[in-house]
Amino acid sequence: MNGAHDMGGMHGFGPxxxxxDEPVFHADWEGRVLALDLAMRATGxxxxxxxxxxxxxxxxxSYLSKSYYQIWLAGLERLLLEHGLVSDxxxxxxxxxxxxxxxxxxxGAEAVARDRGRAGTSRRDAPRSARFAVGDRVRTRNLxxxxxxxxPRYVRGRAxxxxxVRGCHVFPDSxxxxxxxxxxxxxxxxxxxxxxxxxDAQRATTVSVDAFEPYLEPLG
Amino acid sequence: xxxxxxxxxxxxxxxxSELSETQVRxxxxxxxxxxxxxxxxxxxxxxxxxxxxxxxPHIGAGxxxxxxxxxxxxxxxxxxxxxxxxSVGIAGAQGENMVALENTxxxxxxxxxxxxxxxxxxxxxxxxxxxxxxxYRARAVADPRGVLRDFGVxxxxxxxxxxxxxxxxxxxxxxxxxxxxxxxxxEAELAALVTRDSMIGTGQPSPAAP
Numbered sequence: 001m002n003g004a005h006d007m008g009g010m011h012g013f014g015p016x017x018x019x020x021d022e023p024v025f026h027a028d029w030e031g032r033v034l035a036l037d038l039a040m041r042a043t044g045x046x047x048x049x050x051x052x053x054x055x056x057x058x059x060x061x062s063y064l065s066k067s068y069y070q071i072w073l074a075g076l077e078r079l080l081l082e083h084g085l086v087s088d089x090x091x092x093x094x095x096x097x098x099x100x101x102x103x104x105x106x107x108g109a110e111a112v113a114r115d116r117g118r119a120g121t122s123r124r125d126a127p128r129s130a131r132f133a134v135g136d137r138v139r140t141r142n143l144x145x146x147x148x149x150x151x152p153r154y155v156r157g158r159a160x161x162x163x164x165v166r167g168c169h170v171f172p173d174s175x176x177x178x179x180x181x182x183x184x185x186x187x188x189x190x191x192x193x194x195x196x197x198x199x200d201a202q203r204a205t206t207v208s209v210d211a212f213e214p215y216l217e218p219l220g
Numbered sequence: 221x222x223x224x225x226x227x228x229x230x231x232x233x234x235x236x237s238e239l240s241e242t243q244v245r246x247x248x249x250x251x252x253x254x255x256x257x258x259x260x261x262x263x264x265x266x267x268x269x270x271x272x273x274x275x276x277p278h279i280g281a282g283x284x285x286x287x288x289x290x291x292x293x294x295x296x297x298x299x300x301x302x303x304x305x306x307s308v309g310i311a312g313a314q315g316e317n318m319v320a321l322e323n324t325x326x327x328x329x330x331x332x333x334x335x336x337x338x339x340x341x342x343x344x345x346x347x348x349x350x351x352x353x354x355x356y357r358a359r360a361v362a363d364p365r366g367v368l369r370d371f372g373v374x375x376x377x378x379x380x381x382x383x384x385x386x387x388x389x390x391x392x393x394x395x396x397x398x399x400x401x402x403x404x405x406x407e408a409e410l411a412a413l414v415t416r417d418s419m420i421g422t423g424q425p426s427p428a429a430p
Contacts (some may be wrong), residue, residue, distance in 0.1 A: 008334035008385065010358040016370040018350045018417070024272045026349075029246040034346070035267035036250060039259040052336055068337065068352045070242055077249065086252055094248030100256035107259065112266040116275065118341070121316045122389040150387045152334050154361060164319075166390060186388055197362055204380045207361045210388035 004060035009154040030069040042107035049176035053148040124183035126168040137219040148176035160191040185213040280343035281414035288398045328375045330421030332360035333386040340391035394421040401428045
């Protein structure tokens with residue numbers, strides 16, 4: 001979706017301001033939001049792609065005014081409500097008012113010690129051979145779905161070169177919406193700065209994205 | 221996104237009775253999820269502790285220092301990053317999708333996630349606020365030299381800058397150039413010079429002590 005999250009190339013946000021000796025969390029609640037998000041994902045009710053789509057569904061004005069963990073909090077609440085796991089009244093009261101729905105899994109402390117609460121790899125066996133090879137010239141398709149995609153706006157419709165074939169992976173555009181993993185070949189595609197930014201490009205810069213095969217078409 | 225919006229933080233010191241609106245919401249959410257049995261409080265505590273104290277840039281720094289001192293490991297790291305990382309105990313999903321990028325006098329690599337905050341948790345821990353902020357996500361791909369100036373990093377005008385936008389589950393680790401004058405340092409001493417930002421491509425390693 002063309003949301004506020006898709007920021008590459010936007011102007012007006014000012015300088016990058018690194019913080020010296022930055023703590024991992026700036027408040028206790030940030031750590032709790034991270035932990036709640038990972039623990040709920042581990043139940044299998046949804047995956048990381050759906051979590052990203054929930055966050056980018058935050059309306060633009062709100063997205064741009066929230067801190068990062070506030071966006072995570074809003075995304076998590078949205079998913080819990082959509083999946084019928086909690087109600088608005090429960091979120092407001094902090095108390096369970098209806099029986100819990102049985103879930104397939106619950107993340108335990110031992111599992112956290114083992115894999116830090118992260119899901120398994122996105123890598124999958126290839127259902128067919130790769131359409132492109134290193135060195136191929138490709139053009140990204142001009143796609144503007146209302147649904148989840150990992151093709152940023154600033155590279156759509158642009159010509160680039162395949163610099164690496166990265167294997168076959170779960171396709172987020174499908175997986176985010178419960179439509180199955182639909183594994184697709186993944187390529188790192190590099191673009192000259194001038195192809196992306198025209199005469200305003202900085203010299204000697206290239207930008208690459210990791211692009212799934214359905215984002216690409218061959219270029220003569 | 222409010223890049224420096226830390227005005228909604230839990231008050232520190234002697235004002236713990238003042239709860240921010242966000243803090244109240246998070247407490248309510250956690251209470252409901254625990255009461256319903258969806259989450260295990262011990263697992264939540266363990267997650268916070270893991271990401272606050274166990275996982276962090278010291279892991280990546282060890283990998284970089286090993287690459288600086290062990291040419292065979294260095295070649296392996298760039299040829300087959302997941303296998304090389306597994307050999308030093310960095311496995312799991314994110315290790316399996318890692319790609320190491322070599323900085324040279326001719327090429328400076330820099331990593332961003334314009335769409336969200338994809339970051340190599342396995343070797344660097346959780347990302348800093350600036351990495352997730354609008355200014356960095358907006359400018360890294362269009363104005364990388366300006367971003368590097370924000371960090372006080374000078375890259376030669378002749379050097380090519382390669383920006384890697386992490387748009388899939390691949391995770392990138394920049395291996396910076398070894399500082400001059402460090403020939404006599406041990407691997408552990410070298411690891412202490414490797415900064416987090418140097419492994420994102422927005423910094424350089426610390427110089428060797430004179």
